Amino acid sequence: MKLTSFDNIYHIHQQSNVKRWFIILALICLVTLFLPWTQNIKVKGTVTTLYQDQRPQQLHSPIPGKIIKWYVKNGDFVQKGDTILQLAEVKEDYMDTLxxxxxxxxxxxxxxxxxxxxxxxxxxxxxxxxxxxxxxxxxxxxxxxxxxxxxxxxxxxxxxxxxxxxxxxxxxxxxxxxxxxxxxxxxxxxxxxxxxxxxxxxxxxxxxxxxxxxxxxxxxxxxxxxxxxxxxxxxxxxxxxxxxxxxxxxxxxxxxxxxxxxxxxxxxxxxxxLYYVVASQHGQIVQLNKGGIGEILKETESIGTIVPSEVNYAVEIFVKPVDLPLLKVGQRVMCVFDGFPAIVFSGWPTTSYGTFAGQVIAIESNINASGLFRALVVEAKGQKPWPPQIKVGAGVQGIAILNDVPIWYELWRNVNGFPPDYYTVKNEQKATNDEATK
CATH class of the missing domain: 1.10.287 (Helix Hairpins)
Structure with a gap:
């Protein structure tokens, strides 16, 4: 009877493929080093708007008075000119009905x-x-x-x-x-x-x-x-x-x-x-801080807040001073909004999922109390539109897109601690052309 255990355990007589797989892996790594890599700057920010009249507005009492009737409650949507509440006079100089x-x-x-x-x-x-x-x-x-x-x-x-x-x-x-x-x-x-x-x-x-x-x-x-x-x-x-x-x-x-x-x-x-406080624009009534009937309001006292329903959204991002020279007006920024799932490939933004394209339109010259510079980003024309569910104040993760470089260059740059490359004239000219086509 022939024993087969020895043949099943020892394979020294069989041919090895390790060298071939090592060569293939080395070739793949070498090719990978020459693949394009998009340099970027990761920043944080919040959703805002470019126009002051589209920001949340405080509702104020134009005159001192006594509340006699409410027409809305927290969370109600109103149209411009809708009545919020009714006031009655409390000053003796104006109490005469005639x-x-x-x-x-x-x-x-x-x-x-x-x-x-x-x-x-x-x-x-x-x-x-x-x-x-x-x-x-x-x-x-x-x-x-x-x-x-x-x-x-x-x-x-x-x-x-x-x-x-x-x-x-x-x-x-x-x-x-x-x-x-x-x-x-x-x-x-x-x-x-x-x-x-x-x-x-x-x-x-x-x-x-x-x-x-x-x-x-x-x-x-x-x-x-x-x-x-x-x-x-x-x-x-x-x-x-x-x-x-x-x-x-x-x-x-x-x-x-x-x-x-x-x-x-x-x-x-x-x-x-002025006995009737009305809505200054279309929006939602929130944060009403006065309650009941007969409560006395002082002149210009805050009643609540109206959040506009028609908003041209923008994103304000905050950039470190070391990264500020890398930003230019017209530069592309990929935005990841809080609450929206996203799969981000840092070096390949075009292959990322759940990101939304934006464009820098302004960079402020003054530094804030946190030691950061503020830049404003708006929705890029001709790209995937921003989700309508975003609200003013929501968090945003931003990826400012820089130059395309080989992977080996990016590895070498990081190993040596060099900053990303400055924007080239070609990219600046492209940003200018994008602005002209709006």
Whole structure:
């Protein structure tokens, strides 16, 4: 009987394949060293939005008031303009239910006062015209009277001149008659007759002198009356003009008070519109921190938060200062959102599963309190869209894609502790082209 145990245990007589498998494995490793490897930077971040109006907004009470009715509860979705709650006044200055109507009555009363003063200004203007016309008429009358008196004065001066000549002649005749009487050439009767004639002429001249003086006095009196008339009418015109200016001042004052009251009416109406706190945009009501009916709210006090439902999401990533020079605007970033399963191959991002492509659009120049720089990433156009289930504040793992290098180079770089390669001009130009195609 032949034993087969020895043949089954010892195989020294059989051919070995170890050398062949070693060579094949070495070739595979050598080929693997020349396969492409994508350098990257791993960063952490959170979901955010680029626009301030799409961030969670605080709901504030625009006025101090008392809550009298709630229209929503935590978690409700509202549309822009939907009522959140209703307030009632707590300030005594606004508790009058007819406050607007009463203030409007004050406005109408002030307008009536202004209309009265406007009418008074019109009447005063007519009075000024009448006084000006009366003054001109009176002055014209006095000028006519002065002209008449001047004519009378000229006639009396001519009469006085004639009478002076006649008196001179009569005096000369009287002197000759007296000389002749002294010589005895004429009788006493003739001398007395000549004397009587002389005295009559002298009396006439005296009368004319008195008339002339009286006429001059009348002219002076009329001139005084003219000046008095000017003074009187000037005083009347000044008083009337003062009344007109006072009325105009009252009109301006009334206009200012009317504007102030109309402003109060507008404010009261606007305040009545603030009794209802409404949603500023579409979104979800969360974190309501006031409860019950009758609770008092202070002015600008927070009521809760509204989270917008229409958001253009972005990712904010935080980069170490040593990696900051490797980031460029337009650079590709693969995002892994918390809660979404992903299989990531660090060196081959195109073969990873569950990642979403993004693009750097801004890199902030200031460092934060944690010693990191912030960069903003948005959804890459033409790539797999980001999941709609993400929310602002959710965590994100980011992989910033750098250059493609052989595996042997990446191993050599890590062994020597060298940083990843800087972005090349080619990649920067590609990022610029991507931006232009948006």
């Amino acid at each position: 406050l607007v109507q009463r203030t409007e009555q004050q406005v109408n009363a002030k307008k009536g006062v202004r209309d009265y003063y406007e009418a008074k200004v019109g009447t005063t203007a007519d009075q000024l015209k009448a006084l000006a016309s009366g003054r001109e008429l009176k002055l014209a009358q006095l000028k006519v009277k002065i002209s008449q008196l001047n004519n009378k004065l000229q006639a009396e001066e001519a009469e006085l001149l004639a009478m002076t000549n006649e008196l001179r002649l009569s005096e000369d005749q009287f002197n000759r008659q007296k000389k002749m009487y002294d010589e005895g050439l004429v009788s006493l009767t003739q001398f007395q007759q000549r004397n009587i004639g002389y005295q009559n002429v002298l009396a006439k001249k005296t009368a004319i002198d008195q008339k002339l003086a009286q006429t001059k006095q009348e002219i002076v009196a009329v001139e005084i009356e003219q000046n008095a008339t000017i003074q009187d009418y000037t005083e009347k015109l000044s008083k009337t003009e003062g009344d007109r200016l006072t009325s105009m001042g009252q009109i301006e004052g009334s206009t200012g008070e009317i504007a102030k009251l109309e402003n109060q009416v507008a404010n009261y109406k606007a305040r009545q519109g």
